Amino acid sequence: MSQINLGAILTGLAFAAAGVLFLLHDRGVILLRTDLVIPCVLIALGLAAILGALTRRNRTPS
DSSP, X not given: OOOOOHHHHHHHHHHXXXXXXXXXXXXXXXXXXXXXXXXXXXXXXXXXXXXXXXXXXXXXXX
């Protein structure tokens, strides 16, 4: 059975969310403070890396 890589999923979601936010900002739907986007993306990527490391560490070999 394949294992789900939570870190990869969260990383993909962070990039997708950032892309959607930038698109909405470009279209004038929302006002986006770009000085907050990069720190939020870096925090999300860091959390994804931590969660990925923890889930790899806790797996038992089959």
